[in-house]
Amino acid sequence: MILTVTLNPSVDRALEVDALVRGEVLRAGDSHIDPGGKGVNVSRALLANGVRSTAVVPAGGAEGEQLVDLLKGEGVDMVAVPIVGRTRSNITLAEPDGTVTKINEAGPVLSPAEFAEVSDAVLAAASSADWVVICGSLPPGPSVPAFAALCERLVAAGARLAVDSSGPALLAGVSAGAALVKPNREELAEAAGAELCTLGDVLDACARLRKAGAGTVLASLGADGAVLVEESGVLIGRSPVTVPRSTVGAGDALLAGFLAAGARGEAALIEGLAWGAAAVSLPGSRMPGPHDLDRTTVRVESRPDPSRPLGRD
Template sequence: MTVLTVTPNPSLDRTYEIPALVPGGVLRADGDRVDPGGKGVNVSRAVAAAGHATVAVLPVGGPEGALLTQLLAELGVEVSGVPVAGSTRVNISLTEPGRALTKVNAPGPELTADESRALLEAAAAEAVNCGATWLVCCGSLPRGVPSSWYADLVARSRTEGVRVAVDTSGSAFAASLAARPDVVKPNAEELAEFAGRSLATVQDAVKAAHQVREAGAGAVLASLGATGQLLVDDSGTWFASAPVATVRSDVGAGDASLAGFLTAGGGREEALASAIAHGAAAVQLPGSRMPTPRDIRPETVTVTTDVPFDLPLSHNVNGAV
C-alpha cells in the first residue's frame, strides 16, 4: 500500500504547552515542539508511523520549506517538493491543561498560476509513478489557487484508476464533489456549512452526509468531535465512539483518523474502527504527534449500525473522538 498525500498549503507547526493563557502577559512554556504540519502532511506522518509507504506532494519555499522537508524525511515520509517563491508558513498552537487549544494559522504564500499548475502536474504524475493506492487531497488552498483545483486533481486521478479521498472545506470542498471523490472527511462544522443549516443531533449530521453523497461523494467519513464518528456510504450508516481520558492536543487528530481509515484492511466497519482508534490516540499525544501502533487501543472502540440519531452533538474535547 502507498498513500500519496497532496498538501497545497503545508506548514511548520510550533506548539507551546502553557499553564494558562493570560492575554497581555509574558507566558513561560512548560514544553515546546516543532512538527511538520498541514492536513495532508499529517496524514502522511500517520501512515508512515503505522508502517506504510507514503509520499507527500507539497510546495516548498524558503528555509521553512527546507526544514519541513528535512523533518518529514526523518519521519520516513518521502517528499515530492515543488519549489515556490514564497516561504512555507509557520503556525502557532498554545495548549492549556483542561482547556481548548488556541491556534494561530498563518495564511501561507500566494502561489502564481505557474506554481499552481506545476503542483497539480506533480501530484497527478506522482500518483501514477508511485502506484498510489490512495491519493489524499487535504487542507486549505493557498492564495492564488482556484477553488476548482482539488476537483481538477480528483478528476485526473480517477481517470488513472486511483482512489481519492478529500478533506477540505468551503468552496474547495463543494467543488470537489462534482469530480466524485471516493471518500470525503468533513467535520460537523463543515457538514453544517455545506448543508446550509446548524446541526444539533447525530440525525442532523446523517442527513447532511446524505446531501454530500447526493452531490457526488462515494462515502462520507464525518468527525463529530467528542460525540464520535459517522460513516455513510451506499451500503449503510455506521456510528463509532471511543472514550478519551485526557486530551493533550487535538491538532492533527482528524488527519490521524483519516490515515487510520485509509490504511485499514477489511470492510467498512473495520475501517471506521481504525479511524476513530487513531483519532482517539492522537488527541492524547503532545502537539501534532501522530500515533504509532503501540498507541492505538482498539479494545476501547464501539462501532454499530444502531445509530443514536437523537444523541446531541457535543463540543467537549474531553470525551470520545
C-alpha cells in the same frame, strides 16, 4: 502506496501554557515542532504504522527548508515542489485541560505556474497510488475552478480520490466524484448550509454530500466520535479519551487509520477511531504509532439514534 497532497503545508510549533491570558507575557512549558499540514500528517501517521505513503508539498523559504528537513528526519517519502513564497508556520497553544488555541497563517501564494507544477507532480505520482488524498486549506493563488480541475483530472485518470478540506474546495471534491470525503462537524455544517445539533442532522448532511457526488462520507465529530455513511449503510463510533492533550491532527490520524484499514466498513472505522483517540492523547501534532493504539475502547453502533444531541462544539 497512499499519496497525500498538502497544498498549504506548515511548520507546526506547539507551546504548552498554564493558561491562555490575553495581554500577558506567557511562559511556555514544553514545546514541540512538527512538520505540519493535514496531508503531511496523514503521511506521517501512515508511515508510523508501516503503511507506504508519499507526501506532495510545495515548499519555499527558510520554513520550506525546515519542513523538508523535518520530513526527512521522520523518514517521510516526499515530492517537494520548490516555490517562491515562504512556507507558513502555524502555532498551537495547548492548555492543561486540553483546550487548544491555534493560529494558522494564510500561507504563501501559489502562482498559476507553481500550481501547475504541483498538479503535474500529483498526476505523475497518482498512477502508482492506491489513494490520492488531498487535505487542508487552499493557499492563496489557485482558484476553486483550478482546484476542481485537478480533482476532475485525478478522477478521470482512475485515481481513488479522498478530500479533507473545507468550503468550496470540499464541495469541488464532492462534485468531482471523490470516493471519500472527511469533513469535521464545522465543515459538514458549512457544506450542508445548516447547523448540526443532532446525529440526525449529521446523517442528513452526509446523505446530501453523497447525493452531490461523494462516495463515502466519514464525518469526524470531535469528542462525539465519527459517523461513516457509505453505500452499505451507516455506522457511528466513539473512542473516549481520558486525558486529551492536543486535538491537533486528530482528524488526520482518523483519516489515516481509516485508509490504512481499507477505507470501508466497521473494521476501518474502528481503526480510524483508535488512531484519532491516540492522536488526541499525544502532544502537539504528534502522530500515533502502533504502541499508542488501543482498539478495545472503541464502540461502534449500526443503528444510531437520530435524535441524539451532539455535544457543544
